[in-house]
Amino acid sequence: MEILGLLIPVSLFLGGLGLVAFIWTMRHRQYDDPEGDAQRILTKEWDDHPKP
């Protein structure tokens, strides 16, 4: 059962990491145009070189 002492902090840390990532995406307005972002990946415009 000693493994719990390690696993619980690890699981809490990973959960926290997910939460921080979520908050980061919220702050960077990644949910403003879900439909457009899903379609944008299909354009060939920036295939050869990345968008400046």
Added chain:
Amino acid sequence: MTLSAPIPEHAQLAACPACVAAPDAGDIAARAAGAQGAGLMLSLPGAHCAACIATVEQALAAVPGVRSARVNLTLRRASVDAAPEVTAAPLITALQAVGYEAHELDPGLLSATETDRQGRDLLMRLGVAGFSMMNVMLLSVAVWSGAGEATRDLFHWISAAIALPTVVFAGQPFFRSAWASLRVGRLGMDVPISLALILASGISLFETWNSGHHAYFDAAVMLAFFLLAGRYLDHRTRAVARSAASVLAALEVPRATVLRDGAEVVLPLAEVVAGDLVRVRPGGRMPVDGVVVEGQSEVDRSLLTGESLPIFAGPGAVVSAGEGNLTGPLVVRVTAAGRESSLHRMADLVAVAESARTRYTSLAERAARLYSPLVHILSFSAFGFWMWRTGGDLRYAVNISAAVLIITCPCALGLAVPAVVTAASGRLFRKGLLIKHGTALERLAEVDTVVFDKTGTLTMGAPEVTNLGDHPRAAVEVAAALAAASSHPLAQALVAGARAAGVHPARVEALREVPGYGVEGVWKGRRVRLGRAEWCGADPRAVTASYLCTGEGAARAFTFADSLRPGAEAAVASLRGQGLHVVLLSGDAQGAVADMAARLGIAEWKAGVLPAEKAADVQARTQAGRRVLMVGDGLNDTAALAAAHVSVSPASALDAARVASDIVLLGQDMAPIGDALRISRQASRRIVENFGISAAYNVIAVPLALVGMATPLAAAAAMSLSSITVSLNALRLK
């Protein structure tokens, strides 16, 4: 739309399963603040794919002065960052050249919906609740599968450390609105929710402290998560409806070209006062009521009265706001602008008619009214019964009543309506229909009669030449040459008709347009004219016509009829196929209306109907027990639109008509109306099914809770299963 404090509160209580206090005043303040510094905003009803994004963005970026352009496909909008001197007109032309319909939007009006703080706030709480739900559930599963004393206590304490801050943070929307409803002495849906959240957390903390077996931390957090999900969906549909309303308000950017000290200045309509001189270019719409002081032209009154024949306007003629100027530039002395103009007076009338419209109680409201008292009674009677039964064991009785509150939690109920409405309005939006009003879908599902307007609704409001074949080819050639020199809609229709028939224009020289009369020129040394009957010395006919006189023989009349809106036939056929009674009411002349009715297969029609008669007709049908869907676009339809059970108007409709209607057709195609009816009926059915599903779960789970058999595991299972079933059922919408 300034709402006094008690009204939003009331609205919030009434529309409960997902009531979010709508800070309208805050929105307005944000609007005012956001009005400056915003770029240009265009509405793109036709954009729908990856290629559209690239085409539109490239077309916009190619316009000189444009720094960057970005399409938002979810909102069907493009925001353009451009140099200050760039106006919307060249952008719209550029988009039309690549095949996209675009309208200018007022960024000041839109900023409120663009920076959707409330939605982001809800989403953040939803995310936090979701993450802590997952972590707490992880620990709970260990406890349920039989963790021993010390481990169980440790897990309960860790759960408490995660769940309590989460409930405090994520539960705030519920606590706030529960408090607001308690203060006005009502039991909203949020009161039992808040009670369940607080009781569940409190009891669990108490049990953890005393090394108890059962803690409901996972249930509390899950409750918050599912309810927030329902609330967020509901907020989204409301936000779309609100932004739809502001998009529509923004569609007609209120500006007027005013002559001040001999110079032209473009001013917002609010700054135009009576006595100003306003210049109206051909193709423009009268921004104000006034009297013509200079220029000659023809004006199109179809939006105001439904008559399709243009009317001559010269100095001294009285024009009203909303009329279209067709041929020549006019200078108008303003008699009434803005609020006082006839257009606005009509809009005010509509506002009165709308408030008189019987308040519709939505399914969700009816469910909430039934639900709140029932839950409280159940929980309190469980508490009382177990206090009596156990001889005053407070801990046990409170545990049972908390379990009852948690199990009856309206998770499924809170998702039942928003999930379906989101699915349905998303589907309709993709078909080009904007739902402006929250209960419009439900009302649409009950409709049994459809009343159509003709001009501008079933027709495009654009003429089509009808008798090209009756004239010798030479005459058509001359007429086409003359017509090509004018931008009058009839002339344009004639040119298009001649081109379609393969006729090449003749060589006509010295072309000259006489505003308000027509075009004249010299053909084979003779003066030829195309225009009004009296200008040509012909007898005017009853139908819309242009007259050609070449000096030999009698003048020839080219007659025109309004072209049918695409999809109109399909829409009428689909509505009749669904068993609805279709009626055509028009302010236009007998012949034109009869033709249209025959073409579309509408058996019941009336011509020459006055605006008040339209409204009276709709009201009479309503009193006879029919539920009427009114489809119209003109000012003459607004009263009828407001009087109908539910109403639809095309995006090309006049401001007042769009304001009065519940649903707006964004594209030109009429066919989605048939789909809208089918989808709305399906949606209503799904909502009722969802209520049934959540009731069924309660029927099974509540007795268990009442007899004290509900474990945290049972509560979690009932809650998540019912919520997921309800959401999946909503997704079945086709």
